Amino acid sequence: MADTKVDVMKEKVVKEPSLMTGAVPTQDWMDVPVVFKPGNYCYPGKKSIMEYHCKQFPGLFGEPREWSPEDDDWKLPENWQEIILNGMRERLDKFRSFKIFMDCCVRCGACADKCHFFLGTGDPKNMPVLRAELMRSVYRGEFTKAGKLLGRMVGAREMTFEVLKEWFMYYYQCTECRRCSVFCPYGIDTAEITMMGRELLHLVGVNINWAMEPVANSNRTGNHMGLQPHTFKENIGYLCDDIEDITGIKIEPTFNRKGAEVLFITPSADVFADPGIYTAMGYLLLFEHIGLDYTWSTYASEGGNFGLFTNNQYMKKLNAKMYAEAKRLGVKWILGGECGHMWRVVHQYMDTMNGPADFLEVPKSPVTGTVFHNAASTKMVHISEFTADLIRHGKLKLDPSRNAHRKVTWHDSCNTSRGMGLLEEPRYVLRNVVPEFHEMPENTIRESTFCCGSGTALNTSEIMDLRMRGGLPRANAVRYVADRYGVNTLACVCAIDRATLTALMQYWNPDVEVCGLSELVGNALVMEGEKERETGLRFEELATGNEG
Amino acid sequence: MNIEKVLDQKKTDILNAWIKQVLGTYSADGARIFSNERDRFANPVGHNVRAGLTEIYEALVADQTAPVTGEASFKLVQVRAVQEFSPSEALSFIFLLKELVRREAGAELDHAALERIDRAVDRMALQLFDHYMACRERLFRVRLEEIERNRFLVTDGGCPSRFLRNRGNTATPAGSADAGPDA
Numbered sequence: 122m123a124d125t126k127v128d129v130m131k132e133k134v135v136k137e138p139s140l141m142t143g144a145v146p147t148q149d150w151m152d153v154p155v156v157f158k159p160g161n162y163c164y165p166g167k168k169s170i171m172e173y174h175c176k177q178f179p180g181l182f183g184e185p186r187e188w189s190p191e192d193d194d195w196k197l198p199e200n201w202q203e204i205i206l207n208g209m210r211e212r213l214d215k216f217r218s219f220k221i222f223m224d225c226c227v228r229c230g231a232c233a234d235k236c237h238f239f240l241g242t243g244d245p246k247n248m249p250v251l252r253a254e255l256m257r258s259v260y261r262g263e264f265t266k267a268g269k270l271l272g273r274m275v276g277a278r279e280m281t282f283e284v285l286k287e288w289f290m291y292y293y294q295c296t297e298c299r300r301c302s303v304f305c306p307y308g309i310d311t312a313e314i315t316m317m318g319r320e321l322l323h324l325v326g327v328n329i330n331w332a333m334e335p336v337a338n339s340n341r342t343g344n345h346m347g348l349q350p351h352t353f354k355e356n357i358g359y360l361c362d363d364i365e366d367i368t369g370i371k372i373e374p375t376f377n378r379k380g381a382e383v384l385f386i387t388p389s390a391d392v393f394a395d396p397g398i399y400t401a402m403g404y405l406l407l408f409e410h411i412g413l414d415y416t417w418s419t420y421a422s423e424g425g426n427f428g429l430f431t432n433n434q435y436m437k438k439l440n441a442k443m444y445a446e447a448k449r450l451g452v453k454w455i456l457g458g459e460c461g462h463m464w465r466v467v468h469q470y471m472d473t474m475n476g477p478a479d480f481l482e483v484p485k486s487p488v489t490g491t492v493f494h495n496a497a498s499t500k501m502v503h504i505s506e507f508t509a510d511l512i513r514h515g516k517l518k519l520d521p522s523r524n525a526h527r528k529v530t531w532h533d534s535c536n537t538s539r540g541m542g543l544l545e546e547p548r549y550v551l552r553n554v555v556p557e558f559h560e561m562p563e564n565t566i567r568e569s570t571f572c573c574g575s576g577t578a579l580n581t582s583e584i585m586d587l588r589m590r591g592g593l594p595r596a597n598a599v600r601y602v603a604d605r606y607g608v609n610t611l612a613c614v615c616a617i618d619r620a621t622l623t624a625l626m627q628y629w630n631p632d633v634e635v636c637g638l639s640e641l642v643g644n645a646l647v648m649e650g651e652k653e654r655e656t657g658l659r660f661e662e663l664a665t666g667n668e669g
Numbered sequence: 670m671n672i673e674k675v676l677d678q679k680k681t682d683i684l685n686a687w688i689k690q691v692l693g694t695y696s697a698d699g700a701r702i703f704s705n706e707r708d709r710f711a712n713p714v715g716h717n718v719r720a721g722l723t724e725i726y727e728a729l730v731a732d733q734t735a736p737v738t739g740e741a742s743f744k745l746v747q748v749r750a751v752q753e754f755s756p757s758e759a760l761s762f763i764f765l766l767k768e769l770v771r772r773e774a775g776a777e778l779d780h781a782a783l784e785r786i787d788r789a790v791d792r793m794a795l796q797l798f799d800h801y802m803a804c805r806e807r808l809f810r811v812r813l814e815e816i817e818r819n820r821f822l823v824t825d826g827g828c829p830s831r832f833l834r835n836r837g838n839t840a841t842p843a844g845s846a847d848a849g850p851d852a
């Protein structure tokens with residue numbers, strides 16, 4: 122909903138000749154200015170947080186200050202245009218993909234209707250081709266001869282404040298989900314253009330708090346929430362207490378234990394946020410079930426890497442921390458929990474940023490002996506790969522009927538599906554732990570999956586309207602299986618999804634709950650010496666007649 | 670003249686014109702794509718507009734005194750309630766129905782019949798207004814609940830070492846707040 126101020130509304134209602142108010146601008150997109158108003162932008166980074174970042178990486182974050190996107194004056198550095206253009210030049214030299222993506226779009230339009238933000242808003246600047254054009258037009262205008270000479274005739278323009286505002290608006294209305302790239306005949310990845318856009322905005326101090334604060338916290342205490350080691354440990358202790366109540370099994374995990382075979386890293390949301398904690402209980406049960414020699418770390422206490430949504434320097438640094446910890450503890454390999462962008466970073470960028478991790482061993486399951494050659498370089502295995510392998514070898518005792526209260530559908534998270542090709546493993550696990558599983562329509566899953574609408578640090582509540590329209594295509598497909606099969610559970614392997622889909626479902630499909638895959642595994646696992654289960658891991662009632 | 674019969678005969682004309690006008694409230698690109706793409710999963714806005722308006726129209730044909738009871742009209746309002754429309758913009762589409770009925774079927778309906786239809790449309794408008802408010806209230810509840818769930822996220826946490834220093838511990842361990850653990 123837009124501005125509800127009475128005077129504005131009155132004017133609109135009275136002036137329009139037809140009752141059909143709300144007609145949209147018909148000018149060329151370059152002439153449509155962006156308007157920031159409450160609800161359509163994320164709050165800027167707090168000054169204190171930005172001061173911290175400026176100390177970490179001088180020169181990359183502009184000038185810390187109080188400012189608002191609604192103001193006419195963003196208090197930019199005097200030479201901000203020069204900073205942006207230099208930054209662009211530097212990146213065009215450094216990242217070949219950026220240069221290619223600036224040059225090679227043929228405007229075929231195949232991507233135009235593939236973005237969930239366009240599908241939810243109808244705003245042309247949310248068509249991936251136009252989102253890229255916001256930057257490409259400046260590239261032409263400032264870096265190509267034709268553009269300099271012919272200007273707008275060839276779709277070129279200069280870097281103005283209006284353009285900067287547009288960038289801030291639309292590079293923070295892209296979740297870097299890469300759905301558009303699947304349909305582009307040239308493989309143009311608009312997500313990477315958005316990444317460049319955000320890096321450039323950072324250079325002149327234009328940023329959002331929901332990214333910058335978690336990055337600061339991760340850099341300082343090791344996780345997004347800024348949890349300190351004792352708190353982290355204590356909370357896992359609480360989860361173990363709950364497990365004992367539910368199953369009668371006492372679990373005593375170790376922390377920062379040198380010499381463990383495996384280091385386990387997961388998003389901190391699994392340790393602290395609802396509904397992630399039930400997924401964490403699932404991990405704890407699984408590792409106990411197979412007697413895994415593993416340790417948690419209170420230092421590498423975050424799998425998530427909001428550096429990916431910030432700039433390549435922070436992405437690299439936060440990723441490096443996980444490997445530094447693996448080295449310090451002397452583990453053989455790393456097992457990673459249910460996270461989205463942690464995996465995108467590991468799969469797509471880790472190797473060239475911080476890899477190869479030669480000090481670790483190629484991961485080998487101590488239970489089945491399977492060697493994970495796919496992780497030969499990064500030495501990091503996904504919990505779904507690991508669990509699927511255990512099930513395949515008959516190493517888990519499972520009772521799927523304990524999940525009979527759930528009719529499940531599967532959300533492919535953008536990062537794990539499109540970013541790393543993890544499509545079959547979670548489905549295989551799911552089929553083995555729940556009695557009823559229904560796929561959503563084909564053009565909304567697997568590589569074509571629709572984003573939750575709130576990734577890349579857009580999961581902040583001040584833009585809830587925007588998130589709901591961005592998530593409409595996802596919710597719309599869930600509605601279909603809910604109506605058709607009575608689906609009441611949306612499962613996934615991403616911590617951000619678990620949080621954002623929860624909100625999305627509460628608005629669009631309140632009859633559908635969201636859970637992590639490992640929660641369902643935990644429910645189904647028959648532990649040795651356990652008592653009869655009366656509830657699931659979130660203390661929810663089980664289906665009648667299916668207990669135990 | 671039988672209202673039901675006339676409205677039913679004119680259904681395709683009126684409904685198509687109505688759908689076109691409502692999709693016209695989106696940008697030119699939006700309107701084009703939302704009109705042409707028939708796959709309901711590739712085009713949720715187009716689908717929900719079509720389904721919602723059809724449900725409303727069919728309800729009007731069936732009985733001009735009963736409320737619309739289906740899900741589709743609620744969904745349509747639910748979509749428009751989170752898009753960049755003011756409340757009046759989001760809901761004004763219902764009144765178009767009066768104009769369209771007059772344009773397409775005015776000749777075949779007498780004054781009493783038109784009045785009856787107008788009243789039905791007004792009643793539906795009030796009903797859609799209730800839907801709209803229910804959606805906005807739901808949205809704010811979602812927002813509140815999320816803040817509740819996320820309250821650990823916004824911590825301004827700080828570093829353990831600073832915490833120690835602030836408590837009067839003079840030794841500044843490596844990895845202070847200012848330096849960061851691996852700066």
Ligand code: SF4
Nearest residue numbers: 236295296298299301
């Ligand atoms: S990466 Fe995703 S959000 Fe960004 S433009 Fe492409 S489809 Fe849209």
Ligand code: SF4
Nearest residue numbers: 226228229230232305
């Ligand atoms: S699909 Fe690729 S080439 Fe076609 S318009 Fe989109 S980005 Fe350009």
